[in-house]
Structure formats: structure tokens, C-alpha cells
Amino acid sequence: MDDFEKELKMDFLSEASDLLESAEIFFMELEKNPENMETLNEIFRLAHNLKGTSRAVGFGEVAELTHIAENLILRLKEGKIIVGPTVVSTLLEFSDTVNKMIASLKEDLDTHFDTKNIVEKIQNILSGNFEEKAIKQVEKEPVEEKAPEEEREVFQEESILNFKSSKPTPPSPKKPVANTENESIRVPLQKIEALNDIVGELVILQTVLGQHSSKKNLDSLASKSISQLGKLSKEIQEISLSFRMVSLKSTYQKMARIVRDTSKIMNKNINLILEGENNEIDKNVLSHLADPLVHLVRNAIDHGLEASPEDRISARKSEIGQITIRSYHEGTHLVIEVEDDGRGIDHNIIRQKAIEKGLLSPSKEISQDEIIQYIFHPGFSTKAQVTEVSGRGVGMDVVRKNIENLSGMVKVSTQIGKGSIFKISLPLTLAIIEGIVFQCAEKKFIVPLSQVDEFMAIRKSDKRYITSYGNCIQLREETIPTFDLAANLGLKKENKVQEDVQIAIILRSKDFAFAVVVDNIENQQQVVVKKIGEEITNKKGYMGTTILGDGRAAFIMDFYELYGDIVKKNQSQNFKMAS
Amino acid sequence: MNNHNASNQDITERFLEFSLGNENYAIPLLTVKEVIPVPETTEIPNSPKYFIGIMNLRGQIISVIDLRKKLKVQSQKNNPEEAVVIINIGTIGLGVIVDSINRVLTLGRSDFSEIPEIETQVNAKYIKGIYHKESHLTVLLDIAKSLDLSDFEIVEKQVA
Numbered sequence: 001m002d003d004f005e006k007e008l009k010m011d012f013l014s015e016a017s018d019l020l021e022s023a024e025i026f027f028m029e030l031e032k033n034p035e036n037m038e039t040l041n042e043i044f045r046l047a048h049n050l051k052g053t054s055r056a057v058g059f060g061e062v063a064e065l066t067h068i069a070e071n072l073i074l075r076l077k078e079g080k081i082i083v084g085p086t087v088v089s090t091l092l093e094f095s096d097t098v099n100k101m102i103a104s105l106k107e108d109l110d111t112h113f114d115t116k117n118i119v120e121k122i123q124n125i126l127s128g129n130f131e132e133k134a135i136k137q138v139e140k141e142p143v144e145e146k147a148p149e150e151e152r153e154v155f156q157e158e159s160i161l162n163f164k165s166s167k168p169t170p171p172s173p174k175k176p177v178a179n180t181e182n183e184s185i186r187v188p189l190q191k192i193e194a195l196n197d198i199v200g201e202l203v204i205l206q207t208v209l210g211q212h213s214s215k216k217n218l219d220s221l222a223s224k225s226i227s228q229l230g231k232l233s234k235e236i237q238e239i240s241l242s243f244r245m246v247s248l249k250s251t252y253q254k255m256a257r258i259v260r261d262t263s264k265i266m267n268k269n270i271n272l273i274l275e276g277e278n279n280e281i282d283k284n285v286l287s288h289l290a291d292p293l294v295h296l297v298r299n300a301i302d303h304g305l306e307a308s309p310e311d312r313i314s315a316r317k318s319e320i321g322q323i324t325i326r327s328y329h330e331g332t333h334l335v336i337e338v339e340d341d342g343r344g345i346d347h348n349i350i351r352q353k354a355i356e357k358g359l360l361s362p363s364k365e366i367s368q369d370e371i372i373q374y375i376f377h378p379g380f381s382t383k384a385q386v387t388e389v390s391g392r393g394v395g396m397d398v399v400r401k402n403i404e405n406l407s408g409m410v411k412v413s414t415q416i417g418k419g420s421i422f423k424i425s426l427p428l429t430l431a432i433i434e435g436i437v438f439q440c441a442e443k444k445f446i447v448p449l450s451q452v453d454e455f456m457a458i459r460k461s462d463k464r465y466i467t468s469y470g471n472c473i474q475l476r477e478e479t480i481p482t483f484d485l486a487a488n489l490g491l492k493k494e495n496k497v498q499e500d501v502q503i504a505i506i507l508r509s510k511d512f513a514f515a516v517v518v519d520n521i522e523n524q525q526q527v528v529v530k531k532i533g534e535e536i537t538n539k540k541g542y543m544g545t546t547i548l549g550d551g552r553a554a555f556i557m558d559f560y561e562l563y564g565d566i567v568k569k570n571q572s573q574n575f576k577m578a579s
Numbered sequence: 580m581n582n583h584n585a586s587n588q589d590i591t592e593r594f595l596e597f598s599l600g601n602e603n604y605a606i607p608l609l610t611v612k613e614v615i616p617v618p619e620t621t622e623i624p625n626s627p628k629y630f631i632g633i634m635n636l637r638g639q640i641i642s643v644i645d646l647r648k649k650l651k652v653q654s655q656k657n658n659p660e661e662a663v664v665i666i667n668i669g670t671i672g673l674g675v676i677v678d679s680i681n682r683v684l685t686l687g688r689s690d691f692s693e694i695p696e697i698e699t700q701v702n703a704k705y706i707k708g709i710y711h712k713e714s715h716l717t718v719l720l721d722i723a724k725s726l727d728l729s730d731f732e733i734v735e736k737q738v739a
Binding site: 196197198199443444489490491530532545547551552553554555 | 619622632635637638639640
């Protein structure tokens with residue numbers, strides 16, 4: 001096979017993944033609105049496209065299978081077959097099969113497949129030989145009302161999945177996500193990284209030029225052009241940085257699919273709520289996030305939600321179980337939560353189990369919250385029998401390991417009878433954060449805006465020394481500990497004159513507040529968090545580095561890490577200190 | 580003196596020769612990513628003197644070390660030729676400040692002499708070999724050893 005052919009095939013494979021992803025959205029949309037012709041048209045178009053291109057590049061098996069699926073879709077379009085859950089499931093199975101084929105083709109272009117199973121299923125539907133008997137002659141009447149007795153079951157089943165979402169996911173068919181009309185192009189990540197690096201260089205030169213123009217007397221055209229150029233390069237930088245960030249949308253969509261399938265297998269009524277699908281996260285992080293999320297979602301349905309509607313009703317809950325997936329920024333992290341309103345986790349059982357497994361000594365007293373976290377231990381499953389959906393007890397520790405590999409954290413909080421929340425918290429490494437640029441001993445540092453509670457101008461005389469508590473300042477009614485950053489970092493000022501007025505950055509967490517004194521606040525801006533090199537990792541108090549507008553590297557400080565322990569320690573020693 | 584005829588068939592390797600103070604040192608060219616003028620750096624608080632700071636190399640953050648201070652070599656004064664050699668040791672990229680870049684040497688194994696009892700300003704355990712021709716003497720530096728990673732642990736300990 002020559003290179004050109006190979007390239008053509010690889011191009012097709014990546015394009016096909018996109019097509020299938022969009023198709024899946026439409027399949028699920030179809031389940032909600034079986035009557036929507038527009039959705040069917042879209043699906044038909046996608047299938048046709050897939051068939052054509054796969055045949056053109058010589059993947060006969062993919063084309064063959066798609067052709068059969070296309071027949072089915074055509075019949076749906078003509079109204080000869082009515083859309084029901086079995087049809088949608090078969091379509092989804094079809095797209096799964098093709099997805100698998102594509103994945104193996106990516107590995108080896110000469111792979112061959114056995115598609116008998118799915119072909120048979122589609123043929124069965126085409127020949128009207130499937131259990132739902134949902135075939136009807138064309139009779140365009142509201143299906144739901146006219147459903148004969150034997151079909152009723154089908155439509156009830158259909159309502160198992162009640163998608164609701166704060167923002168429309170999957171999107172309405174009027175605004176298809178399908179980017180088949182060249183609304184987007186694929187670019188290798190390497191190229192984007194190279195672009196980012198070069199843009200970094202551009203910005204440095206721009207700054208040099210800008211400083212030069214303010215010193216020398218340039219003619220007005222030159223200085224105007226320079227400032228224009230400055231704006232442009234800033235814009236280029238912003239755009240190029242945003243390339244790496246992708247929204248959670250496609251991951252959410254995957255989860256919607258998981259919920260759909262799992263709810264069918266488990267026969268549970270589920271209402272899925274998706275929040276924060278527009279939050280963005282670095283592409284690299286996202287690609288490792290799907291597996292742990294799938295696991296958590298499945299667990300929430302299988303273990304979390306009550307086994308039957310009766311159980312829920314007797315617990316005075318709506319019989320439809322609720323799963324919520326939400327994401328939001330918390331401090332320096334992006335948080336993704338999977339919440340169910342099910343039974344919750346009984347800490348007594350967990351405790352028992354932990355003692356049985358020898359993970360916990362029976363005499364040890366630890367808080368309920370800590371006990372619950374034992375579910376993340378390897379081989380820890382409390383469910384008696386192994387189910388199809390989840391639970392051989394290999395799950396939770398793998399979830400934790402995966403998340404920790406992304407230097408994230410996963411925690412669970414639960415309330416018996418009310419439900420559980422699994423909280424994945426991912427650092428924004430490589431992500432863009434809002435930062436405050438400040439000066440300390442003529443050097444620039446950054447503190448994440450999310451850590452800052454407020455600023456206060458203070459004079460030297462405002463600081464008071466309290467034995468065993470250190471320096472303090474008075475903030476309205478409160479006395480809070482104060483740290484001098486320059487002294488703590490061992491920075492010496494070249495300019496010996498001590499400014500009388502300094503700025504205190506006030507940080508406040510749930511339990512304590514403290515102030516960090518710096519020289520000056522420069523500005524607020526978005527910064528790209530870059531990892532600290534291996535050679536300086538484990539340094540306390542540095543969250544990362546970044547490159548400032550002038551092209552210089554600067555440290556992003558994590559004051560909680562730097563000072564949190566000291567404050568807490570002092571506080572517990574002096575907890576009765578009057579304010 | 581050490582110029583055997585065998586040097587013609589010898590497997591040759593290329594080295595980058597640079598100056599630290601008045602002495603010449605060389606490192607394998609393959610460890611060198613590029614050479615750049617001394618950039619602006621941002622000091623790392625509480626780190627050893629030879630640890631100059633971090634720099635922005637086209638969007639990448641890289642630590643910069645002053646090899647002269649690290650090896651305790653007297654640096655040249657008012658030297659306009661100062662340069663930073665970007666090297667890769669394992670997964671770590673590092674910038675190393677030297678006094679000047681001299682040339683690229685192509686040497687075979689037989690071009691090296693045993694490490695003699697000579698006086699250099701550098702600790703002998705960092706030296707892999709000596710190359711000399713006429714009055715010119717170049718010390719082959721084991722860069723990974725001379726920038727031993729334990730140095731970085733020192734940085735960590737001091738700050739923690």
C-alpha cells in the first residue's frame with residue numbers, strides 16, 4: 001500500500017469517528033422525538049456519507065454494514081418502520097460496531113470483521129421480525145395516543161429515559177453538532193503546540209518593540225503600527241492558547257449514552273441532568289477522564305439508585321431516579337461531580353468491610369467521612385453479587401488511580417437515604433486561569449484570582465506582633481495572621497527604601513483567613529498554567545509557572561500550600577484567642 | 580603523542596566545545612538541543628547561587644544553571660560572548676550558561692588520552708576524558724554527573 005493510499009485511509013478513519021459521534025447524538029435525539037423528520041434526514045445523510053467514503057477508500061466491510069443500516073434508516077424515513085427503543089438500540093449498536101471496526105482499522109488497516117450479529121439484528125427489523133412489533137403501515141397520527149395495547153409497553157419503556165439538561169444536550173436537531181459541512185478541521189496536537197511556542201516568541205518580540213517605541217521618538221505611523229501589532233499579537237496568543245481547550249460536551253454526550261444503556265439493562269427509571277457542559281478542560285486531561293467517569297456513572301445507577309421504584313416511593317422520593325453530572329470551577333480546580341439521589345452509602349457497612357479486609361483496626365475511631373473514602377481501596381466492593389453493569393470491586397480504586405494520574409482527586413460524600421456525590425477535582429495544569437499579577441521585591445508573581453478574597457492597603461504600623469501567633473493585621477472586626485512574602489521567600493529588595501504602603505492579599509477558606517503582604521498589585525489577566533520542571537517539583541507553595549505578557553517566566557503561587565499549615569497549626573494552638 | 584593511525588577507522592562522535600573561564604570543555608553534541616544568547620531569567624527564591632532561575636524558551640519553561648558557578652570556575656569578566664546551551668538530560672531540559680561557544684569537534688575514541696594528573700578547576704569525577712592537540716586542551720565533561728540531580732533535591736529541601 002503506498003503512502004498516499006494509507007494517508008487517505010487514515011483520514012477517512014478519523015473523519016468516520018466524527019460522523020459516528022454526531023450520529024449517536026441524533027440517534028438519541030430520535031428516541032426522544034421519534035417523529036422528527038429532520039433528525040432522520042440528518043442520520044440518513046450521515047450514513048450515506050459514511051457508506052460512500054468508506055467504499056471509496058476501500059473499506060468494503062464498513063460500507064457493506066453501513067449500507068444495511070442505511071436501508072433501515074430509509075425505511076424509518078418512509079415511515080414503514082416506526083421508531084421504537086429497539087430500533088434506536090440497534091442503531092446505537094450499529095454505531096458501536098462501526099466504532100470498534102474503525103478503532104481496529106486504525107491499528108491495522110487490513111483487519112477483517114465478523115458483523116453477522118448486528119447485520120442479523122438489522123435484518124430482523126427490516127423484515128419486521130422483532131419483538132416490539134412496532135411496524136405499522138404509514139399512518140401519521142400521534143403515535144402515543146393511538147398505540148394499541150401491545151405497543152403500550154414499548155412506549156412506556158421509551159420514557160425510561162427522560163433527558164433533561166440545563167442547557168440543551170444533545171442539541172436540538174436544528175443546530176446539529178455535526179461538523180460535516182467543514183465548520184471545523186482537524187489539526188494534529190503537535191502543530192498546535194508548536195504554534196503556541198512560536199506565538200510565545202512573537203509576544204516577547206512584540207513587547208520589546210513596544211518598549212522601544214515608547215522610548216524613541218518614532219514617527220506616528222510607526223508607533224501606530226506597533227500598537228496595532230501589539231493588539232493583533234495578543235489576540236493571536238489568546239486564540240492559539242484556546243486551541244488546546246475543549247469543552248466537556250462530547251464527554252457529557254458519552255455519559256448520556258451510558259446512562260441510557262445502563263438504565264435499560266438495570267430497568268431503572270432515570271432522569272439525567274447535565275450541568276456545565278461548556279466548561280473547558282485541556283484536551284490531554286479530557287481524554288483520560290472518560291473511563292473513570294463512565295465507571296462512576298454506572299456505579300451511581302447500579303449501586304447508588306434504589307433497586308426498584310417501590311423502594312424509592314417508600315423512601316418518599318419520586319420513582320424516577322436522578323443522576324446529575326455537573327462541572328464547575330472551584331479555586332484552582334475544575335470539579336466534575338456525579339450525583340445520585342439514591343440510597344447513599346452506609347458508613348457502618350463500609351467500616352465493617354474495612355475491618356474484615358484488615359484495612360482498619362477495629363478499635364480505631366475515625367470520622368464517618370473518612371470511613372466512606374475506604375471504598376476507593378483496591379478490591380473493595382460491598383455489593384453482594386456481581387452484576388453485569390458494575391462491581392467486581394476493581395472499579396473504585398482504578399477510578400482513583402486514573403484521577404490521581406491526572407494529579408486530580410476524587411472524594412465521595414454521602415447521606416444515607418439521600419444519595420451520594422462523587423467529586424472529581426482536576427487541577428488546571430495546562431488550563432488557563434484568571435490570575436492576579438503582583439510585585440514582591442521588584443519581582444512579578446501570580447496568585448490565582450480564585451484564591452484571593454480581597455485586597456487591603458496597609459501601612460507598616462498596621463502590623464502588630466502577637467507572641468506565638470506572629471504578625472497580625474486588623475481586618476474590620478477580625479484579627480488575621482499576616483505573612484511577609486519577600487521575607488519568607490528570602491527575596492531582597494534592590495531598592496532599599498521600604499514603601500510605607502503595601503498591599504495585603506487576603507485569603508479566606510472555610511476555616512481560616514490570612515493575609516500575605518506584597519508590594520504592589522499590577523493587573524488581573526488570564527495566564528496559562530505550565531508545569532514546573534522535574535528539577536524543581538515538590539517545592540512548596542508553587543502551583544506552576546507561566547509566561548507573562550512580556551515573555552518572562554513567572555511563578556504562580558499557591559498561598560494555601562505555602563502558609564495553610566502554619567495558620568492551621570497556630571490556630572489550633574491558640575483557638576481561643578480573642579479577636 | 581596519542582595519535583595512532585587507527586583513528587581513521589575509529590567511530591567518531593561530535594562534541595560541542597565551549598569555554599568556562601580560560602579552559603575548554605566539551606559535551607556530546609547529541610545532548611545539545613540548541614544554543615541561545617543569555618535570556619532574561621526569573622529567579623527561584625531560596626535556591627543555590629548557581630541556580631540562575633527559570634526562562635521562557637518559546638513557551639517552554641526551562642531552568643537555567645550557571646555552569647561556572649556550579650563547577651566553581653572563575654568566569655571571564657565583561658564577556659559579551661556568554662551563551663546558554665540548552666541540553667537534554669533524560670526527560671529534563673536545562674539551560675547551562677557558559678562563557679563562550681568555540682566549535683564543534685569530531686573525535687574518535689583514540690583521540691582521547693587517559694585522565695592525567697592535571698590541574699583543572701573541575702572536580703575529576705566530572706571528567707570523562709581529555710583531548711589535546713598541540714597546545715590546545717579540551718576537557719570532556721560528564722554533564723549529567725556534573726549537574727547531578729541531587730542538586731535539585733537541595734533546592735527542594737531549602738525551600739520546604
